[in-house]
Amino acid sequence: MPTKIGEYKGHATISLLKDENDKLPFTFGLTKAKLILENIDAVKEFVEKNGK
Numbered sequence: 001m002p003t004k005i006g007e008y009k010g011h012a013t014i015s016l017l018k019d020e021n022d023k024l025p026f027t028f029g030l031t032k033a034k035l036i037l038e039n040i041d042a043v044k045e046f047v048e049k050n051g052k
Contacts, residue, residue, distance in 0.1 A: 004015040004025070014033065015025035036043065
């Protein structure tokens with residue numbers, strides 16, 4: 001999955017893209033990135049239980 005580092009109002013962001021042509025990437029900043037990392041096990045469990 002391609003990623004892109006950017007900036008919004010002076011703050012670093014990361015965008016997760018499905019592919020190079022993704023028009024609606026999932027973009028978030030450092031605060032949400034830290035929250036995701038702190039809860040990565042819960043995210044993995046969610047995907048395992050609800051993924052196809």
